[in-house]
Amino acid sequence: MTKSILLAGFGGQGILFSGKFLAYKGLIEGNEVSWLPSYGPEMRGGTCNCSVILSDRQIGSPIVTNPDILIAMNLPSLDKFENAVVPGGQIFVDSTLIERKVNRDDVDVFYIPATRLASENGFQTLANMVMIGHLLSKGDFTRDNIDTAMGKIVSAKRQNLLDSNIAAVELGYNY
Amino acid sequence: MAEKVLMKGNEALAEAAIMAGCRHYFGYPITPQTEIAAYMAKRMPKIGGTFLQAESEIAAINMVYGAAAAGKRAMTSSSSPGIALKSEGLSYLAGSDLPALIINVQRGGPGLGGIQPSQSDYFHATRGAGHGDFHMIVLAPASVQEMVDLTFKGFDLADKYRSPVMLLSDGTMGQMMEPVSLDMGEVKEYDKSSWATNGTKCEREHNVVNSLFIQPDELERYNFERYERYAHIEANEVMYSEYCMDDAEICIVAYGVAARVSQNAVDKAREQGIKVGMIRPITLWPFPKAVLNAAADKVKAFISVELSMGQLIEDVQLATSCKKPVLLCNRTGGMIPTTEDVLASINKANSVGGDK
Structure with missing residues (x-):
């Protein structure tokens, strides 16, 4: 069983960070994992994406061209990757920032106003983790190990942000 | 077996170098390998090592030459255009029989090229890393774990054969994260007293590190000897999967x-x-x-x-x-x-x- 996930949005939305969370959660749960960021000009303010693969076997290519799951946090990302998702796959859309609907009818689509929810609950910069929470509840994931995985990726100096990140995941999970 | 951690290839490689006993890093920033320098900048001062951002790639490789001549494990890292600048230094390292590890996290070329992953320095690494008759051992990792393992092994091979070793990686390997074990085992120590220029304390003859041999028969003899070593490497150090x-x-x-x-x-x-x-x-x-x-x-x-x-x-x-x-x-x-x-x-x- 191999899950390939593409997370995409603007630089600064925490796309790479949320991918890292998924990768660490997968590692804790005994999966083979890979995490590959886009790097270069897109890091400096443009669109940004990140490939995460979770598998029960050795991972070949770390590059995700046809994801099972797409998390789209801005319109350019949805435009660019919508058609790349495998038939039967899942698309998660931040409906605060993306006004249009997904055009495909052969994938499962989940709309969540992640940016608005985050903002209303005092987590202005954590829409990414709201998206992840929703992914965990609607996708083929467990609710386990959220705290442990978060503990691994929130740096020692920023431990004060641990609780708010976990709360943002819960917010998306319960939406 | 140590717990596996998720690390970027570039950072895992840098940590592996430190675990291999490298305490002297000289570099100059270039995408997509800058995390190596950043990691070394953070770690080296804490463990009594040297991190030095040189004024250029050429300066950095010659600092590696100096540290290696003193018998210390030294390394530099760069990406394709920066490695090209180091070419003269690579030839001097080989000509002086100095061990060192050189990391090339390849990006697109020729010229300034691009910053995305590439393997177009294959000829440079395996054929023409500099002027003159010489080879470097060239190691090609295909996972973050191999970035670690081959960095560790690269230092060992460099010391064992008194030769520069290149780790030929690419932007993907440098930027990606995978689970990695940093369980490296013992660092093998090599006796460098017969050649290292680390001070005579007036107790021994001077050691000389040099690649200039003005008498052609002498230079030929050194080259022949080096190629006997290369034949030994070819017979014993081939790795594949x-x-x-x-x-x-x-x-x-x-x-x-x-x-x-x-x-x-x-x-x-x-x-x-x-x-x-x-x-x-x-x-x-x-x-x-x-x-x-x-x-x-x-x-x-x-x-x-x-x-x-x-x-x-x-x-x-x-x-x-x-x-x-x-x-x-x-x-x-x-x-x-x-x-x-x-x-x-x-x-x-x-x-x-x-x-x-």
């Missing part, structure tokens, strides 16, 4: 990220009933000639999958004496072949292979 080669009729040859993509393509082709396998060189020099030559008697065709315009393919042709056709499956300029690209080449090889 095989994937699904037992009954293979088509053999992919690929290293680094190209091998990772090819592995997916092998799996997919096998699902279609095509008997394809892969030989992945881990040492690019010395090249795994014998295993490829033996494979040439069994398979009907080879495919060189590479992020360059046909560089690796020449070594495959040489190793197999062109006994079987070698197809090229490649992208360049920062583009990476997809699984489907490789699959298309496998199908082509399956239909044309054996016609030669």
Whole structure:
């Protein structure tokens, strides 16, 4: 069983960070994992994406061209990757920032106003983790190990942000 | 076995260098390898090591020369255009028989090129890393774990053979994160007292580190001696891995990220009933000639999958004496072949292979 996930949005939305969370959660749960960021000009303010693969076997290519799951946090990302998702796959859309609907009818689509929810609950910069929470509840994931995985990726100096990140995941999970 | 942690290739490599006893890092920033320098800048001062951002790549490689001449484990890292600048220093290191580790996290070229992953420095690393008769041992990691393992081994090989060693990586390997174990084992110490210029304390004759030999017969003798060492390396240090080669009729040859993509393509082709396998060189020099030559008697065709315009393919042709056709499956300029690209080449090889 191999899950390939593409997370995409603007630089600064925490796309790479949320991918890292998924990768660490997968590692804790005994999966083979890979995490590959886009790097270069897109890091400096443009669109940004990140490939995460979770598998029960050795991972070949770390590059995700046809994801099972797409998390789209801005319109350019949805435009660019919508058609790349495998038939039967899942698309998660931040409906605060993306006004249009997904055009495909052969994938499962989940709309969540992640940016608005985050903002209303005092987590202005954590829409990414709201998206992840929703992914965990609607996708083929467990609710386990959220705290442990978060503990691994929130740096020692920023431990004060641990609780708010976990709360943002819960917010998306319960939406 | 230590707990596995998720680390970026560049950072894991830097930590492995420190664990291998490297306390002297000299570099100059360039994408996509800057995390190595950043990591060293953070760690080295805490463990009594040297991190120095030089004024240029050329300065950095000559600082490596100095530290290596003093008998210390030293390294530098850069990406393609920066490695080109270090070429003179690489030749001097080889000509002076100095051990050092040089990391090339390749990006697209020629010229300033681009910043996305590439393998187009294959010829540079294996053929023309500088002027004069010399080789470097060239190691090609295909995972973050191998970034670690081969960095550790690279320092050992450098000391063992008194030779510069290059780790030829690419932007993907540098930037990606995978679970990695930093359980490295013991660092083997080598006696460098016969040559290291670390101070005589007025108790011994001067050691001289030098690559200038103005008498041609003397220079020739040194070169002959070095090539005897190279022959020993070729006989003893070849590394490769095989994937699904037992009954293979088509053999992919690929290293680094190209091998990772090819592995997916092998799996997919096998699902279609095509008997394809892969030989992945881990040492690019010395090249795994014998295993490829033996494979040439069994398979009907080879495919060189590479992020360059046909560089690796020449070594495959040489190793197999062109006994079987070698197809090229490649992208360049920062583009990476997809699984489907490789699959298309496998199908082509399956239909044309054996016609030669």
